Amino acid sequence: MAQSDDIKVGELKQVGDDDAAYLISLIRTIxxxxxxxxxxxxxxxxxxxxxGLAIILDAMKRTLPVKPEDFDLVAxxxxxxxxxxxxxxTDLGKGFLPMRKAGxxxxxxxSQEYALEYGNARIEIEQGSLRPGQRVLxxxxxxxxxxxxxxxxxxxxxxxxxxAGFSFVMELNGLDGRxxxxxxxxxxxxxxxx
Numbered sequence: 001m002a003q004s005d006d007i008k009v010g011e012l013k014q015v016g017d018d019d020a021a022y023l024i025s026l027i028r029t030i031x032x033x034x035x036x037x038x039x040x041x042x043x044x045x046x047x048x049x050x051x052g053l054a055i056i057l058d059a060m061k062r063t064l065p066v067k068p069e070d071f072d073l074v075a076x077x078x079x080x081x082x083x084x085x086x087x088x089x090t091d092l093g094k095g096f097l098p099m100r101k102a103g104x105x106x107x108x109x110x111s112q113e114y115a116l117e118y119g120n121a122r123i124e125i126e127q128g129s130l131r132p133g134q135r136v137l138x139x140x141x142x143x144x145x146x147x148x149x150x151x152x153x154x155x156x157x158x159x160x161x162x163x164a165g166f167s168f169v170m171e172l173n174g175l176d177g178r179x180x181x182x183x184x185x186x187x188x189x190x191x192x193x194x
Contacts, residue, residue: 010171011063012189015055023055024190027170041170041192043141047083056169056189060088064137065165065185071135073097075156077123077148078104080141084169088139097130099123099138099152110158114151123148125155132160137167143188144172146180153184 007027012020026046033040046052075097076085082098089096102111102122109124130136136156143149143166153163165185171177172194178186 007190007192010188010191012059014062015059019051019055019058020190023052023059026052027190039194041142041172043080043169056084057087057091059189060084060139060167060169061091063167063187063189065167065187066137068092068094071137071164073130073134073136073161075099075125075136075138075152077138077140077152081139084141085139088167094137097125097136099125099155110155112151112154112158114147115145121148123151123155125159127159130156130159130161134161135164136161137164139167141168142170142172143168143177143181143186144175144194146175146177149177150180153181 007024009020012023023046026049028042028045030040030042032038046056073095074085074089076082077099078101086096100123102124105124105126108127110127111122111124113120113122138149138152140149149166156163163184166181168188171188171191173191174194
């Protein structure tokens with residue numbers, strides 16, 4: 001099912017060799033999706049597998065880029081950040097801040113546009129959903145170029161919050177996503193070629 005020979009363990013090593021290998025075996029690689037030349041890395045099979053989901057959540061909790069007491073909210077980007085963010089927030093006793101695609105929220109909103117490796121997009125948060133000074137851990141399934149993560153950080157700061165760090169399931173090598181995030185603390189469970 002998966003092309004796991006090019007997926008490398010990053011912080012996922014914290015859960016042990018057996019669980020890391022099991023999780024990697026669930027990641028699918030789909031060439032030329034959503035457009036020619038893109039290798040799409042699909043972690044949905046891991047989410048639908050009870051053991052795979054438990055490994056992801058356990059690994060994310062073990063490898064937070066900052067201590068739980070150093071942030072107040074977990075923010076997740078639509079759509080895949082919505083799959084792991086609320087559960088992670090619940091497990092850590094934090095609130096969840098949804099970052100939605102443009103046009104999905106009532107006004108007033110804060111909004112940020114960003115470039116993807118295959119186009120442009122915009123994310124938004126509702127004004128008032130984040131109190132000034134709140135510290136936010138931003139989670140998502142993947143970091144590639146860092147464009148959506150940068151936009152998420154700008155949204156938090158635009159609303160008066162502080163970015164505590166970023167936590168990703170997967171990182172695509174060679175696209176400089178981490179570099180785009182500057183000095184923010186970042187963790188990724190596994191990495192692979194773009």
